[in-house]
Amino acid sequence: MASLPLSSSACLRLFSVLVLVSLQFLAVRSQQYHFCSNDRGNYTVNSTFATNLNSLVSSLSSLQRNPDGFYNVSVGETTNMVNSVSLCRGEVAPVDCLACVSAAGEEITRRCPNQKEAIIWYDSCMVRYTNRTILNVMEMRPAFYMANGNNFTGDLEGIEMALRGLLEGLRDRAGEGGVRKKFAADRFNAPSLPTLYGMVQCSPDLSEQDCSSCLTRSFGDIPACCDRRIGCRLHTPTCFFRYETYRFYDATAAEETVPPPPPPPPANETSTDGEGKKNGYGEKVVIFVFVPVAIIAALLITSFIVFLTPRKKNPTTRKHETSEVTEEIISADSLLFDFRTIREATDNFSPEKKLGQGGFGTVYKGMLRDGQEIAVKRLSRDTGQGETEFKNEVLLVAKLQHRNLVRLLGFSTKGNERLLVYEFVKNASLDNFLFDAVKKRYLDWGKRYEIIGGIARGLLYLHEDSRLRIIHRDLKASNVLLDEEMNAKIADFGVARLFDIDQTTQRFTSKIVGTLGYMPPEYAMHGQFSFKTDVYSFGVLVLEIVSGKRNNWSRDGEDAEDLVSLAWRNWREGTLLNLIDPSLRYGSRNEMLRCISIGLLCVQEKVANRPSMALVVMMLSSHSLALPVPTPPAFSMRHVSRFDLPSSDNLNSRATDSRER
Structure with missing residues (x-):
């Protein structure tokens, strides 16, 4: 009897089931490292602890799906209690997470047959158990790392700065994840530097402070284990990080803001005999994969692709359909x-x-x-x-x-x-606090430093991380609002403009918008603007925040000194402490001086010398990063005053030049 042909939908369902089973098998059987602890003692086969452990491992296969990927299970009482923590990588789907946790639980009991404490790491998950309390406790050991066998080349100092900025930025984002998920992944790219992809994660039971501490201490191991390597991962029981020069995670699930290009294959991948494989990291990764299953999965995928490949469409039509599906509506x-x-x-x-x-x-x-x-x-x-x-x-x-x-x-x-x-936003604008003799007391140095960092991160998002690359063009203290916890929020996008080309390109407009005192001279006098226009405004704002002084602009008096001029004079004379707001009695003077230096770097006269906001964020997040020596600033107030500008400090005409978007 001849078999009936399957419909396309039936084939699709059958294929989905087969591939899902095969790929889950491949994913969860990729063990990276395990550790059996002898410090906590051993148990015998028929002991109460053994019974509780077997019960716990069995329960891992019947856990309910949890989008946070974190599971805490305990079985038994007192000295025979078994406590376990399981954590999946932040972007792993719940169904894959549960498959990984279940397989890891079975594997760790096989690998550590009589130890009362053990931990195992897979690519997608980590499972650990012990007879002691481990919830809400930061632990750095045991740990393992894997380093790519290839080294960075080119601007090593710039790469190191970019990598540090990426990882520290991800650390801060992960720490803010609350009690549900402390995970962050993103990429960093800058001209003349390789694109870097990073991921960090903490166990969500850690406090924000412990998460930050765990990751910071892990980053400190990079020089010893992964110096100049183009890829590295380091796992501890309560946090991990990884970085590569290719995307190694699901960008959509990880909420990466810009879809990166597909990853290139490792340049020096080599295989070894037996159960191990060297993957370009120079480290042996134990992989439990049966070759027939892998072959079957590959054949299924290939056959299905051939089966469902449609007839060629007009390229323009396909492109249009793709944009309709992927564009956020x-x-x-x-x-x-x-x-x-x-x-x-x-x-x-x-x-x-x-x-x-x-x-x-x-x-x-x-x-x-x-x-x-x-x-x-x-x-x-x-x-x-x-x-x-x-x-x-x-x-x-x-x-x-x-x-x-x-x-x-x-x-x-x-x-x-x-x-x-x-x-x-409850607390109105920054200028209401900063320039008020009474209210400024609510802005201690810690809050001011956080406000500076928040403004920098907001601008970085506008310039590089949002799908719509935007220049704000009117950044000033009155356009920064403060929420209930005094976090900075950039406001007023009335004059913002799209800027869809690279960071170095300049645009021109025939009508100037913005606020005098915050505008660089090339914009105020010639209508020339770029991302560095916002950088200049940010520099002025930083100087205002540290000094508590307005960057006043006045036409009266040839000898009038604006804040930028005052800051540069104090820099030249070595008296920067004179610029610090007298109300700041406490706080790190080194941080304050560092911020003044960053402000002066942002207001330099030559546009190319001003740092990008990505570099500014790195400068603020890493105190060990040496700052360049600033060159003389653009004394925009003195220059602009020679021109016949409107009497209002606010120039509110909208730009209509066709060269501006």
Whole structure:
């Protein structure tokens, strides 16, 4: 009897089942390292501890799916209690995580047949058990590492700075993960340097401080184990890190912001006989894979690809279909607020609800019917924006999501009314604290240093990490808001512009927007702007935060000295301590002086000499990183005052030059 042909959907289901089983088998059987501890004693086969351990291992195969990939199981009581912790790599799917944990539990009892404490690491998970308390405890030993056999070449100092900045940035992000998942992965790329991919993770039961400490101490082992190697991983019982020059993780699951290119094959991969394999790391990795299963999986995949390969389509059509599937869809209608709702929330834009006013409009506090507090910017009616242009700008800002950026909730329009609805940030703007003799006491050095770092990370996101590369163009103290915990949030993207080319390219505009005192001279005088325009503004802001002084600009008096000039004079004369805010009685003077140096580096006259925000973040996160000596700054106030500029310090004309986006 002839067999009936399977339909495409039936083939798809059958293929999915077979491949899932095969790939799970391949994934979970890739053991990296195990350690059997003799310090905690041994147990006998028929003992109560053995019974409890067997019960615990059996329970690992029936755990409920947990998106956090963390499991804590205990069996028994008192001295015979067995405590276990299992942790999967942050981007591993729950079904693969459970398969890995189950296989690791069985394997560790086989590898360590009578030890009361043991740990095993697979590529996707870690499982450990012991007869002592291990939850909420940071532990650095036992540990193992694997280093790639190839070395970095080229600018080794720049690579070291980039790597340190990447890992320390990931460490900070992982530590902020709360009690659910302390995991972060991302990439770093800069001109003339190799792209670096990094991943860090802590056991989520660790405190933020312990997570940071565990990773910091692990990073300290890099010179001993992985010096100049293009790849390295190091595992401890409670944290791990890895970096490579190719993407080794699922970028989508790890929430990497920019899809990187596919990884190249290892340059010096070699095989060894027996159960081991050398994978370019020069370290033996034990792999339990039966060759027939691997062959079957490969054949299944190849056959299925051939079976389902469609006839050739027009390349343009395929490209269009791909963009429709992958592009994040945010519609204007999904962000639209009813105008009457916003008017009611602000008591008809009552003066008592007014939070502030700028060149582009007035900001009001409001409360929606559900109790949510909002901030509403009522744009000036003479902005000249049409409804389509306004919606496009809203959609631009709505796609920006970062903890150091104020979140746009939506917008509203009616006639010539244009309203922007933002999250309400409790403590208003930085200038309200920084330049107030009483309120500035709430800004001790620790808070100011965190604010500087938050602003830097927010700008780095705008410049490099968001899909929409953006220049803010009006960064200043009044456009940095402070939330309830005094975390910095960059606000006001009214003059921000897309910038879809590399960091070194300059653009020109015929109309200047922004605030005098924060604008570099090449922009104020010639309309020339780039990412380094924001870097200059950041430098001025850093000097203001450290000194507590405004960078005042005045046309009056040839001898008037602005803050940038004052900082440079103190640098030349070796009296930088004179620049520090007298209210900062406590805190690291070295950090304060370092920040002044970073501020001066950002306001240098030559655009090419100013650091990128990626480098600034590294400078702030690594005190061991030597800073370049700054060159003379651009004394923009003195230069700009020669030109016939509008009397207002705020230049609010919108740029219309066709060369600007």
